[in-house]
Structure formats: structure tokens, C-alpha cells
Amino acid sequence: MSCFRLENVSYRYDKTLVLNGVDLRLEPGEILGLFGHNGAGKTTSIKLILGLMTPTQGTVSVLDGAAGDPHVSQHIGYLPENVMFYPQLTGREILNHFARLKGASLKQVPVLLEQVGLGDAMKARVKTYSKGMRQRLGLAQALLGKPKLLMLDEPTVGLDPVATADLYRLLRKLRDEGTGIVLCSHVLPGVEPYIDRAAILTDGALKAVGDLVSLRRQANMSVTLSIEPANGSSALEKVIEASSAGNGLMIKKDNGRLQVDVRPSEKMALIQDLLNSGEVQDLGIHQPTLEDVYVHFIGSGGLAHRGGAQ
Amino acid sequence: MNSIWTIARKELSDSLRNRWLVAIALVFAVLALGIAWFGAAASGQVGYASTPATIASLASLGIFLIPLIALLLAYDAIVGEEEGGTLLLLMTYPLSRGQLLFGKFLGHGLTLAFATMIGFGVAGIAIALLVEDVAVGALAAAMFRFIVSTILLGWGFIALAYMISVRVSEKPVAAGLALGIWFFFVLVFDLMLLGILVASEGKLSPELLPWLLMLNPTDIYRLLNIVAFGEGAQLSGVLSLGADLPIGPAGMWFALVLWFVIPLTGAWALFRRRRI
Numbered sequence: 001m002s003c004f005r006l007e008n009v010s011y012r013y014d015k016t017l018v019l020n021g022v023d024l025r026l027e028p029g030e031i032l033g034l035f036g037h038n039g040a041g042k043t044t045s046i047k048l049i050l051g052l053m054t055p056t057q058g059t060v061s062v063l064d065g066a067a068g069d070p071h072v073s074q075h076i077g078y079l080p081e082n083v084m085f086y087p088q089l090t091g092r093e094i095l096n097h098f099a100r101l102k103g104a105s106l107k108q109v110p111v112l113l114e115q116v117g118l119g120d121a122m123k124a125r126v127k128t129y130s131k132g133m134r135q136r137l138g139l140a141q142a143l144l145g146k147p148k149l150l151m152l153d154e155p156t157v158g159l160d161p162v163a164t165a166d167l168y169r170l171l172r173k174l175r176d177e178g179t180g181i182v183l184c185s186h187v188l189p190g191v192e193p194y195i196d197r198a199a200i201l202t203d204g205a206l207k208a209v210g211d212l213v214s215l216r217r218q219a220n221m222s223v224t225l226s227i228e229p230a231n232g233s234s235a236l237e238k239v240i241e242a243s244s245a246g247n248g249l250m251i252k253k254d255n256g257r258l259q260v261d262v263r264p265s266e267k268m269a270l271i272q273d274l275l276n277s278g279e280v281q282d283l284g285i286h287q288p289t290l291e292d293v294y295v296h297f298i299g300s301g302g303l304a305h306r307g308g309a310q
Numbered sequence: 311m312n313s314i315w316t317i318a319r320k321e322l323s324d325s326l327r328n329r330w331l332v333a334i335a336l337v338f339a340v341l342a343l344g345i346a347w348f349g350a351a352a353s354g355q356v357g358y359a360s361t362p363a364t365i366a367s368l369a370s371l372g373i374f375l376i377p378l379i380a381l382l383l384a385y386d387a388i389v390g391e392e393e394g395g396t397l398l399l400l401m402t403y404p405l406s407r408g409q410l411l412f413g414k415f416l417g418h419g420l421t422l423a424f425a426t427m428i429g430f431g432v433a434g435i436a437i438a439l440l441v442e443d444v445a446v447g448a449l450a451a452a453m454f455r456f457i458v459s460t461i462l463l464g465w466g467f468i469a470l471a472y473m474i475s476v477r478v479s480e481k482p483v484a485a486g487l488a489l490g491i492w493f494f495f496v497l498v499f500d501l502m503l504l505g506i507l508v509a510s511e512g513k514l515s516p517e518l519l520p521w522l523l524m525l526n527p528t529d530i531y532r533l534l535n536i537v538a539f540g541e542g543a544q545l546s547g548v549l550s551l552g553a554d555l556p557i558g559p560a561g562m563w564f565a566l567v568l569w570f571v572i573p574l575t576g577a578w579a580l581f582r583r584r585r586i
Contacts, residue, residue, distance in 0.1 A: 050402045052586050070404035078402045083395035088327060100316040101403045141399075 003149040003180030009058035031181045036201030077147030087127035104145030112140040131158035192290040207297045222261035226284035243273040314413040321417020338429025358441040362539040369535040373528040380467035385488040388475040422464040469573035476581040520555040527569040
């Protein structure tokens with residue numbers, strides 16, 4: 001059973017093509033990061049999976065059923081961006097209300113509130129809550145009824161670093177218990193250690209999907225070696241130039257250290273030559289981060305997209 | 311059914327919490343008692359005049375107040391959820407749009423019904439107890455008719471408010487349009503009808519004209535409460551057209567029911583087409 005499966009999905013809003021031929025799936029026990037600039041189609045993809053809209057073309061199946069089917073929605077948890085809830089009600093009353101609608105047991109309400117750190121505030125009206133507290137209430141809401149598929153849109157907005165770490169720890173635990181999780185976020189360095197796979201959307205098309213290793217491979221971006229010379233940098237430079245991979249490498253001097261950008265395929269050969277030469281005091285390897293890969297895929301035009309509407 | 315009741319229950323407890331229910335009941339009770347005691351003040355006396363006169367005055371004032379209260383209660387039913395971000399969230403729950411809308415209607419409808427029963431009921435009991443020579447049977451019948459028709463009229467305007475609430479995307483716009491509806495049915499419609507009546511100089515079919523009253527729920531409501539007192543009832547203004555209506559009270563009750571069923575169905579149809 002897949003958590004969801006999008007097959008060749010396109011969606012047209014009025015005349016604009018918002019999504020174009022997207023193929024994407026999520027298996028249980030997996031955290032998928034969904035990334036893209038504003039207006040790339042993240043929200044549309046989420047709404048299609050939630051059954052709020054139907055695709056113009058292609059098929060969407062969720063938990064082996066149709067998106068939007070009540071039996072399916074019962075097993076989906078969703079945290080929308082910016083939900084205000086009902087300011088006059090207390091956190092506990094709100095969660096009770098949503099638990100009833102979801103057919104979930106009311107017993108788990110105080111447990112969930114405790115789990116997201118709202119144990120002391122559950123009897124206070126939501127209008128007194130801070131943004132971070134509302135976000136945590138939204139998260140508790142998404143966890144009602146132990147969902148099999150969890151969709152979180154910018155879950156860390158307004159959370160302090162400790163709460164953010166708690167959140168990710170919780171998500172890991174849920175993943176290990178078999179929940180499929182979709183994480184939409186703009187804070188790429190924050191989510192990088194926690195996602196199993198990333199999907200990058202631009203202009204409604206899926207640019208790349210896979211785990212970080214395979215994305216790096218697809219992007220074929222240089223790895224940066226930071227080398228501290230053992231006997232002066234000129235000797236080290238000679239070794240690098242002499243290396244089989246030495247053609248066209250970038251060498252930058254940076255307070256005594258050398259920085260070398262090398263193609264991933266040539267990395268190991270260069271490292272071997274360096275170690276054999278005995279000219280290396282210390283060696284650092286910097287892989288491209290998720291953010292580097294993301295910028296690579298959405299291209300330099302990425303900034304121009306930032307102004308687009310959701 | 312369960313989800314409908316969950317939604318309704320929240321609306322009911324909201325209106326208890328924000329004192330809407332109590333406030334409406336209080337307004338109704340004060341209004342009814344005020345009219346009962348001072349309704350005859352214009353003719354130079356204080357005290358209970360008669361049941362028909364009291365009900366007629368109540369109905370005349372009711373048409374201003376009840377639609378206004380119903381519209382205020384309901385205009386933000388859907389658009390308010392959208393502004394708070396909860397509409398999107400609710401739609402991801404195992405809850406259809408119809409269930410949400412009918413749940414809201416049940417909640418708002420019961421709020422208005424309870425407030426009406428408590429407010430006018432208390433007033434009716436007070437009149438029965440305090441006025442010495444009032445015919446309790448006739449008073450109870452008239453009050454019952456008045457309360458039921460008031461509830462139906464209120465439901466009609468709740469449903470009309472929903473038609474706005476499911477269409478617009480901003481609360482102030484919904485509030486403005488709701489006031490427009492009130493203005494049209496309560497103030498403009500009768501003037502228009504009167505204008506048509508005078509301008510047509512009797513050329514319009516006399517069979518057709520009375521039916522035009524059925525296009526306004528507040529006119530049906532007033533007719534119902536006044537005509538019920540038989541031949542002696544005084545119909546003034548455009549309501550005198552109602553004397554020529556070939557349908558009896560049963561037909562008018564039916565029309566009043568249609569006046570909430572049709573707008574509610576319309577609101578449902580519009581809501582199903584709304585983009586979320």
C-alpha cells in the first residue's frame with residue numbers, strides 16, 4: 001500500500017497550467033520533503049492529495065483509495081500553513097471538536113496536547129496563544145486518530161529551536177512506526193537531516209526526486225575539498241596539478257588552506273593521490289547541501305520566481 | 311449525521327458562550343412585554359389591549375428585528391471559517407460540504423429557535439399570569455402560531471445569509487450584502503409593490519397581484535399572524551392584497567417553509583461549486 005501515488009497528474013486553474021505531468025509516490029515509513037519556489041505547485045499537489053481538488057488529467061490514489069473519500073480522509077493528518085482556529089475556544093475544546101469530526105477517541109486529546117508541549121495551556125483560549133503555540137495546536141490536530149499519511153505545510157514556522165528539534169524527533173518516531181510524512185518547508189538546512197527523499201518542483205513540473213545522494217549524483221555538482229598543506233602550499237599545488245584528475249580544477253587560497261572543487265566522479269582519485277603524496281596535514285570534504293542542490297535544480301532564475309503567488 | 315451534529319453542537323455552544331442566545335431571548339421578551347403593556351399607549355391608555363392587537367404589533371416589529379438577527383447570526387458561517395483558515399482544514403476531514411452547511415444550519419437554527427421560544431414564551435406566560443381577564447386559550451394559540459412562524463422566518467433569513475456566505479471571500483462583503491438583503495425584503499419590497507400597484511392603475515391582473523406577496527417572507531409572516539384572527543383583522547398597506555389570496559393559512563405556512571428550504575438548497579448548490 002502506498003501512502004499516495006500521483007501518476008502523470010496535471011492541473012489547470014483557469015488557463016494556467018499549475019501542475020504538468022507530475023509522477024510522485026510516497027511509501028509508508030518515509031519522510032518526503034516537497035520543495036519549490038512560491039507558485040511552483042506545492043500547495044496544488046497537497047490539495048490534490050487531500051482531495052480538495054480533482055486533477056485535470058492523470059490519477060491520484062491515496063492509501064489505496066480515492067483522494068477525498070471519507071474513509072481515506074480519516075487516516076490523513078494535515079497541518080495547513082497559518083491556521084487561526086477559533087479564538088474564543090480553548091485548545092482542548094478545539095481539539096475535542098476536531099477529534100469528534102475525525103471519529104478519533106477524545107481520550108487522546110490531552111495526551112496529544114501534552115506531547116506537543118501545550119499541557120499547561122490547554123485550558124486557555126486560543127486567542128491568547130502565540131504563533132508557535134497555535135502551530136503546535138495545529139500539529140496536535142494533524143496527529144489526531146494516528147494518521148497513516150501526514151502532510152505538514154511549513155511545520156516549523158514560529159517554533160523555537162528546541163521545539164523544532166522536538167518536532168523532528170517526533171516525526172522520526174512516527175516514521176519509524178510506519179507513517180508516511182510529507183514535509184513542505186523553505187528552511188532547507190533545517191529539514192535536510194530528517195528527510196528520506198526530496199522532490200523539487202519548479203513551474204508545476206517535477207524537476208528532481210530522490211534521496212540526497214542520488215540528487216547530488218543527478219546534479220553532478222562539484223565536491224569541495226579543503227586541504228591544509230603539510231609542507232607549504234606550493235608543493236601541494238604541484239600534487240594536485242599532477243593528479244590524474246588535475247585538469248581544470250579550481251584552486252583557491254584561503255588562510256593557508258587550499259580549496260579544490262572536484263567533480264564527484266574524480267573525487268576519490270584525487271584524494272588517493274593527495275594521501276599518497278604525504279603533503280596533506282588535514283582534509284575536509286564538503287558535499288553539496290540540500291540547499292545547493294535545490295538552487296542548482298531551480299536554476300539561477302529561481303529568485304525571479306520568488307515573487308509568484310502561491 | 312454524526313458530523314452534522316458535531317458542527318451544530320459547536321455553533322450552539324458558541325452562541326451560549328458569546329451570550330447571543332441569552333441576548334436574543336432577552337430582546338424578544340422585553341419587546342413582547344413592552345408591546346403588551348404599552349401597545350395601546352397611542353390611544354391614551356396603559357395596559358393590555360387585546361391579544362390580536364398585541365400579536366399584530368409584535369409581528370410588525372418582528373419583521374424588522376428577526377431578519378436582522380438571523381442575518382447577523384449566520385452571515386459569516388462559511389466565509390468566517392475561510393478567513394480563520396479552518397474551512398480548508400475542515401474540508402480535509404471526513405466531512406462533506408453538505409454536512410458542514412447543514413450542521414451550521416442546525417446549530418444556528420436551534421439557537422434562534424431556543425431564543426424565540428424562551429423570549430416570547432416567557433412573555434406569553436407573563437401576560438397569561440398578570441393580565442386578569444385574558445382568554446388564555448386564545449393567547450396560547452396565538453403565541454404558539456407567532457413563535458413557530460417567527461422561527462420559520464428566522465430560518466429563511468439564515469438560509470439567505472448562507473447563500474451570501476458561501477459565495478464571497480471576505481467577511482465585510484458578506485456583512486454588506488446581508489444588510490442589502492434585509493433592506494430589500496424589509497423596506498424596499500413593499501414600497502415597490504405599492505408603486506407597481508399605483509402605477510399600473512388597475513391594469514395588472516387582480517388575480518396575479520396577491521401572489522406577489524409570496525415573494526417576500528416577511529409579508530407571508532405578517533399575513534399569517536394577522537389573518538388568523540379572522541374577519542375582524544385589520545390589514546393595512548400592501549397586506550390588504552393578502553385578503554384576495556386564494557390560499558389559506560396552510561398554503562402560507564407551506565410558503566414560509568419553502569422560504570427556508572429553497573435558499574438552503576441554493577446555498578448548498580453554490581457551496582459545492584466553490585473553490586477551496
